[in-house]
Amino acid sequence: MQKLNSLDDLKSLREKLLKEGVLAPNKKRIRVCCGTACRANNSLKLVDKLKKDVQTSGVEAEIITTGCQGLCQLGPVVTIQPQGYFYHKVKPERSEDIISFTLKGERPVWDLLFRRSLGEKPAYFIKDIPFYRKQLRIALRNNGRIDPENIIHYIAIGGYKAIEKALASMTPQQVLDEVKRANLRGRGGAGFPAGIKWEHTKNSFSAEKIVIANGDEGDPGAFMDRSIMEGDPHSLLEGMMLCAYAIGAHHGIIYVRHEYPLAVKHLSTAIKQAEEIGLLGENILGTGFNFTIQIREGAGAFVCGEATALVSSIEGERGFPRPRPPRLSEKGGGPWGYPANLNNIETYACVPAIIEKGATWFLKTGTANSPGTKVFALTGKVKNTGLVEVPMGITLREIIYDIGGGIIGDKKFKAVQTGGPSGGCIPEKYLDLPIDFDSLTKIGSIMGSGGMVVLDEDNCIVDVAKFFLSFCQSESCGKCYPCRVGTFQMLQILEKITSGNGEEGDIERLEELGNYIKSSSLCGLGKSAPNPVLTTIKYFREEYEEHIKNKYCRAFVCQGLGQLHLNTDICYQCKRCMDACPFEAIKESADGFFYIDQVLCQRCKACFNVCPLGAIEIKEQPILYIDKELCYFCRSCINVCRVDAIKETSTGFIIDSNICKKCGDCFNVCQMGAIKYEKIGKFLKIASSEISYEGLKEKEQIPVDIPLDEIFHDVEKKACPVQKSLTFIEEFIEGPMCGRCYPCSFGTEEAKLRLLRITQKLEGAGEEDINALKTIASNMIEASFCKKGRDTGRFLSEILSSSEEEFRLHLSGICSNRECITSISYLINPDLCIRCGECLKKCKFEAIMAKASESKPAEYTYFEIKQKVCTRCGECIKYCPTGAIEIISKVKEEMFAKT
Amino acid sequence: MDIEAVSENSQIGSIGSLLNSKQKKRGILIHLLQQIQEENGYIPEEIVKKLSSKLSLSMSEIFSVASFYKMFRFTPRGKKLVKVCLGTACYVRGSKKVLNTLENEFQIKSGETSSDLSITLETVGCVGCCGLAPVTTVNDEVVGDITSSGKIEGLIKFIRKN
Known part of the structure; x- marks a missing residue:
């Protein structure tokens, strides 16, 4: 390549290229996107195939591998010139179709055209696609149009015109003033005006200054800088050159993440080409302006995106931030003490357009305080994901619904997270807010580097906040306490909440901690780390409360929350849930249905994820x-x-x-x-589904009218007064007792115990039991609410007064009616027994035995009752034909034994 | 890589004209560590020893810098380096599930290397392919949209190959 020695050389080179028809719009040309996303979808293979097929077919067409064209999700994307057809999802095997239909036949390949749905007409050109319609490209102006590895393309499309203009007709101060007048605000996040920053650096007392481009784009979900470095590296170089010219610097450093190998490759190629052609190095274009650019690769530390940490990293130290001042733009602030101007990649990429077309042109787009455009990386649950460059002041609704095409599956929008892990979540009510740097700050979020992650109803807001916080926590450099310890503590609390152990006051603790961290951290990372948590608490507080108080996660994301139920109406018993459950909590009931044993269930949701029918339902815990x-x-x-x-x-x-x-x-x-x-x-009201608690059904109301007659009927069968009263009380408690008033509910319960003591002659039973029964009876008569209670008391009182003697007899172990089983025993009278064996057969407890007597003949068997086994059920008495089984009182027996 | 033969001036580039020798030595440290890692797959202690005498930095200083950055590792890595992206966009589209599946499939946890040095499983903040979420990289090759049907089996096969 011939070296350019003067400004005229550059001008004549550009004219020559245009005359030769480089990138001329009327030529046949295929532009294949080879950004990282499209590369992952085999676009390099497509390029190879296209090149081969074009050669064999004999058509004259140029194939250009471009940088990211934006619509990453539908990659690889291809645009065809001169017609301008836009193809998406082009597989390598379709290259022949493109050549025969479009290049030879000049008509589109129908099925490669973009269409929103099958019923709609396809969009032929890029301008017809809703994703591109509202976009305005300044920073990404060349992305997707040129081959990033070819400087000729950049020059032909009008590149390096700005530096040409600046070197030829503008003083450094004029360049600076133009940028200042354009009010270009830093695209890296905080939105500090670039012109003012340049002026600071220019006025610092140092002969040597450094221009730094911050390409350490660590925010998850943001890739606009990468796209510029990969797709249009020369506009970054030109922007840096203009800055160097304005502030009088001779050295430039581009700090790139090591995760972006393609960006490093394209940037090195671009720098090499620019040096060869004489646009970088010493005495650029014969004007005496010296400027060199080097690449420094990061090594995987998010905090190095912070200016002072980035400087430490360039110097070869640990990437610790340091307190400011000195600012980077002051002496002692930049690398090795030289003042430095640090801007974001996107900021530099905007500069050539401003210088070339003038600040007035730039001020026409965007809002009053934030002119120009901003590139957003639209990702998450939207239909069309990718890079979008829109004028400032556009609403979120336009970005998400018009450009992004709405939410996947037409679900409900929940929030949009802007500004990466340091930003905040914006709820639905702010969808119509015109966005610029100031409006986003006002509602608690930040513009950030431009990540925009859309969340739908299936995303749990607490979980998302936890995710961002855990990112910041793990990326905290550990230099200052608030960030290192504070984020860890906040994460612990969030962990507690999402695992179902949240307590009252946790939200307040989070807010308190978050505000401490914000106010006392050293660098931007710590200052903004609590943002996602604080904004989600601000806008989605009820969801936090739901996690803590109800132990319920409405998005069904958090484990350990809610209650899982198996809907037996849907379940067809494939047993997949049984296999999946690590706790064996899914069981089969006696009637053949599956159910979830709540005691064993750990709410891991393994069954929920595995069920093909959705029979597992997650409901709020009652x-x-x-x-x-x-x-x-x-x-x-x-x-x-x-x-x-x-x-x-x-x-x-x-x-x-x-x-x-x-x-x-x-x-x-x-x-x-x-x-x-x-x-x-x-x-x-908020939860979508009606909550019902299976297995629990509303019980019938307790009948107010208690039928005592039935009880009286039962009682009449008994002869012993103690047994009579015991039966009465037991029946009364067993069935219809409302338990509303104490004399009745407590009294009957106590009476039952006392009566049991008396009939069974338990240890300690005595006179006081009878007295207590009397008291209970009188209490019930006096204090019971209802007639039934009073009747019961009356019955007890009557029976006590009429047969008090009988009660006393029981205390000495005698039941004169032979009904209380502890005081009686059964005995077979050998004189009456005919040894029929009927009782032996009937006894359920095998308490009757037949044994041979030694003194009697062998056929003369002797029946006997085993007293310890006998339960005095009375069955044998019923069946004895001769009435040989007699009931005797135990006490009397003992008396006989004594005498 | 021959540490002895490394030239400070060529490594630091043109900005070296502003720096003294100590600053130059320090300035190329991260760059050299990256080259060492690229060559060996990790940073062996013997080379750090050599580096220490070459750059006149104590070994502890070199380790303090190297251990700060996530990129550097001090143990050998597997033949296939599988990085599951846990960036926001991938996370909300279910990359955690992908990670769990791979962990179960290869019986290693995230950050570990299998005993036969065939695979190292890692997570990464964001690879910038959010449009294809969820994404996994296998030796710098990006595999996207894994949760759609059959893709995860394909990914496992792809990793197992060779």
Whole structure:
């Protein structure tokens, strides 16, 4: 390549190229996008195939490998000249179609044209595609039009015109003033005016200055700088040259992430070509202006995107930021103490256009305070993802719905995250806000480098905040405490909330910590790290509360929250969930249906993800509680609870909701319906599906009218007054007891215990039991609410007064009616027994045995009752034909034995 | 790579004219470490020793710089370096699931190398292919859109190959 020695050389070279028809619009030309995304979709193979096929077909056409054309999702994308057809998703095997149809036949390949849906007409040209329609390209002006590895293309398209103009007709101060007048704000995030920064550096006291381009684009979800470095490296070089000319620098450094190998390759090629042609180096174009550019590769540290940390990294130190001042633009601030001007890649890429066309032209686009355009990397849950360059002041709705095509699957929009991990989440209500640097700052987010991640209803906002915070936490350099310790603590709290262990006050703790970190961190990373959490708390507080109070994640993302149910109406029992469940919580019930055992379920959602039918449903956890009005302390719930969640207190039973697994066992076992569940109404409106709690059904209301007649009927069958009263009380408790008033609910329970003591002659039973029964009876008569309670008391009182003697007799172990089984025993009278063996057959407890007596003949067997086994059920008495089985009182027997 | 023969001036480039010898030595450190890693796949201790005498920096200083940056590793890496992108766009499109599947498939955790040195599994912040999310790179080759049907099996096969 011939070296250019003067400005005229450059001018004549450009004229020569135009005359030769380099990049002339009327020539046949195929532009294949070879950005990183399209490369991943085999665009290099497509280029090879196209080159081969063009040669064999004999058509004269040029094939250009360009940088990113924007619509990354539909790659590889191809544009054809002169017609301007736009093809998407072009596979290598389609190259012959393109050549025969478009190059030879001059008509489009129909199925490669972009169409929004099958029913719609295809878009022939790039301007018809909604994704491109609203875009205005300044920084990306050459991206997708030229071959980034060919300086000739850049010159032919009008490149290096700005530096030519500056060197020929402008003083450095004029260049600076023009940039200042254009109010070009730094595209890296904070939006500091570039012109003012340049002036600072220019006025610093140092003979040598350095121009630094910050290409350490570490924000996840942002790739605009990469796209410029890969697709149009020369405009970055030209921008840096203009800056160097304006501030009087002779050295430039481009700091690039090592994750961008293609960018490094294209930049080195561009620098080499520019040096060869005489646009970089000493005495550029014979004007005496010296400038060289070098590339410094980063080594994978996010914090190195911060200016002072970047300087440390260039110097070969650990990438620690340092306090400012001195600023980078002051003496002692930049690398090795030289003042330096640091701007973002995109900022530099805008400069040539401003110098060439003038600040007035630049000020026409964008808003008053933020002129120009901004490149956004639109990603996340939108239909069309990719790079978009739009004028400032456009609304988020236009970007997401008009350019991005709306949300995938037409789901509900939830939020858009701007500015990378340091930015914030913007809710739906701000969709119509015109965006520029100031408006985004006002609502708590930042423009940042331009990442724009769209979230839909399937994304949990707490989880997303946790993700961003964990990114900042792991990238924290560890120099200052607030960032190192604070982000870790915040992450721990978020971890707690998302795993279902959130507590009241956690949100306030997060806010407090976040504000501390923001106010006291050293560098931009720490100052902005809590932003995602703080903005999501600001706009989505109810979702945080839902996680903490209801233990429910409406997006079904967080593990350990909500309650999983198996909908048996949908389930067809493929057992996939059973195989997937690591805790064996999915069981088969006796009636053949599957269900989830809530005690074993850890809410890992493995079954939820594996179910092909969506039979596993995640619902809000109900809160179970005991209605103290109804509970009469039968303890059946305590016995049935597998996790010991029901605690006994001085005022009654309570369910510890922290332990309770909401399995519903206690609900099912409680006869009184005293265990109730509550769906928290406040959030019920927000949750999409109606929450019902299977396995728990509303119990029937307790009948107010208690039929005592039936009980009286049962009682009449008994002869012993103690047995009579015991039967009455037991029946009364067993069935229709509301438990509302104490004399009745407590009294009957106590009476039952006392009566049992008396009939069974338990240890300690005595006179006081009878007295206590009397008191209970009189209390019930006096204080019971309803007639039934009073009737019961009356019955007890009557029976006590009429047969008090009988009660006392029981205390000495005698039941004169031979009904109380502990005081009696059965005996076979050998004189009456005919040894028929009927009783032996009928006894369920095998308490009767037949044994041979030694003193009697062998056929003479002897029947006997084993007293320890006998339960006095009375069955044998019924069947004995001769009435040989007699009931005797134990006490009397003992008396005989004594005498 | 012959550390002894490294020329400071050619490594630091034209900006070296502004610097003294100590600054130059320090300035090429990261660049040299990158070259060493590229050649060996990791940074062996013997080479750090040589580097230490060449650049007149103590070994601890070199390690302090190298350990700060995520890129550098001190243990050999597998033949295939698989990086699962956990950037925002990939994360919201389910790259965590991809990582779990690969972890189970190759029985190694993220950040580990299999015992036969065939594969190293890592995660990466963002590779800038958000349009194709979720993305995984295998030795710098980008595989995108993994969650669509059959792609994950293809990826595993692709990794197993050779």
